[in-house]
Amino acid sequence: EVQLVESGGGLVQPGRSLRLSCAASGFTFDDYAMHWVRQAPGKGLEWVSGISWNSGSIGYADSVKGRFTISRDNAKNSLYLQMNSLRAEDTALYYCAKDKIIAVAGSDAFDIWGQGTMVTVSS
Amino acid sequence: DIQMTQSPSTLSASVGDRVTITCRASQSISSWLAWYQQKPGKAPKLLIYKASSLESGVPSRFSGSGSGTEFTLTISSLQPDDFATYYCQQYNTEESTFGPGTKVDIK
Numbered sequence: 001e002v003q004l005v006e007s008g009g010g011l012v013q014p015g016r017s018l019r020l021s022c023a024a025s026g027f028t029f030d031d032y033a034m035h036w037v038r039q040a041p042g043k044g045l046e047w048v049s050g051i052s053w054n055s056g057s058i059g060y061a062d063s064v065k066g067r068f069t070i071s072r073d074n075a076k077n078s079l080y081l082q083m084n085s086l087r088a089e090d091t092a093l094y095y096c097a098k099d100k101i102i103a104v105a106g107s108d109a110f111d112i113w114g115q116g117t118m119v120t121v122s123s
Numbered sequence: 124d125i126q127m128t129q130s131p132s133t134l135s136a137s138v139g140d141r142v143t144i145t146c147r148a149s150q151s152i153s154s155w156l157a158w159y160q161q162k163p164g165k166a167p168k169l170l171i172y173k174a175s176s177l178e179s180g181v182p183s184r185f186s187g188s189g190s191g192t193e194f195t196l197t198i199s200s201l202q203p204d205d206f207a208t209y210y211c212q213q214y215n216t217e218e219s220t221f222g223p224g225t226k227v228d229i230k
Contacts, residue, residue, distance in 0.1 A: 035219070037167075045159075045167065045210055045221040059217040062124065095166055107214035109157035109172035116166060 002026035002112050004096050009117030012086055020117055022079040022096030027112075030054075030074035033099040035110060036081050038092035038119075048094070049081065053103045064090075086121045093118050125149050125213050127222035135230040142198040144225045146211035151191045155215040158187055158196045161224075162207045170209075171196065201227070 008020040022034070035050040049060045049070040058070055069082040079096050094117050097110035126149040136142050146156065154174040159167040169178045171187035174194055184199040198205055206229055211222040 037221075044224045045161075045212075047212075047219040047221060050217065050219070057217065061218065100169070100172060107155075107217050107219050109169055109212070109214060110159075110167075111169045111172075111178065113166035113168075 002098075004098065004112055004114035006094060006096050006114045006117035009094065009119045011120045011122065013123050014087060014121055016086055017082070017084045018086060018119060020081040020083065020094055020096075020119070022081075022114060024077045024079065024098070027098070029072075029077040031102045033057075033104065033108065034072060034079045035097045035099070036070060036079075037095045037097055037110070037113075038090075039095070039116075040089075040092040043092075046092075050107060051079070083119070086119075088121050091119060091121050124218060125152060125216060125220055127211055127213055127220050129209075129211060129222040129225050131225060132223065133226045133228065135228055136201050137230045138201055138203060140201045140230075142201050142205075142227060144196045144209055144211075144227075146189075146194045146196070146222050148192045148194075148213055148215075152213045152215035154190050155213060156187075156189070156194050157212045157214065158185075159210045159212065160205075160207045161210065167210065198227075 005023045033052045036048040051070045067085045071080045098112040099108040100111035128147045156174045158171040161167040175187045208224045208226045
């Protein structure tokens with residue numbers, strides 16, 4: 001079964017850091033670009049960051065650029081999001097998601113999503 | 124950045140109704156558009172990719188059309204399971220963006 005399982009969320013104070021992880025199974029992880037998408041409580045979806053299959057191409061939303069770092073370990077079938085200098089507005093459910101097409105140049109639709117991990121930034 | 128808008132923001136409909144949701148991009152995205160369905164407490168589910176291609180396992184009552192800057196998602200005959208929020212997403216650029224969503228609720 002194709003599956004993505006996020007972990008690492010929690011309650012954190014403003015200005016502190018948190019590292020999210022996403023464990024992939026059921027597909028050849030290093031064939032696909034991966035992404036983080038977040039959803040603030042009661043709000044819509046916001047693409048946060050994406051990384052190509054070989055980590056050669058990385059992108060960030062303007063709202064997190066310079067504070068968040070995406071990475072992957074293909075040997076461990078895992079995706080990560082290092083979040084620094086967290087703000088109240090980063091409070092959200094963070095999903096990892098998989099590109100639909102193998103090793104596509106650029107971006108693609110997201111065909112598999114995890115269930116998300118909640119990040120709450122509050123003092 | 125490419126901005127996405129959706130209309131309406133909320134749509135009240137009955138079972139059996141034909142439903143159409145519109146998504147507009149601030150600049151041309153060719154056909155690089157996807158539609159997702161999200162139910163409360165659940166992850167989004169891919170319905171349509173490349174503007175009009177139906178994802179495997181998605182009922183044929185869902186269809187997508189459009190290119191350039193204007194796109195539509197149509198549900199030909201609304202079913203009880205279809206009451207949810209629908210999002211469009213452009214992936215013409217590496218920095219993907221989502222529309223604000225359209226909530227389909229029971230009339």
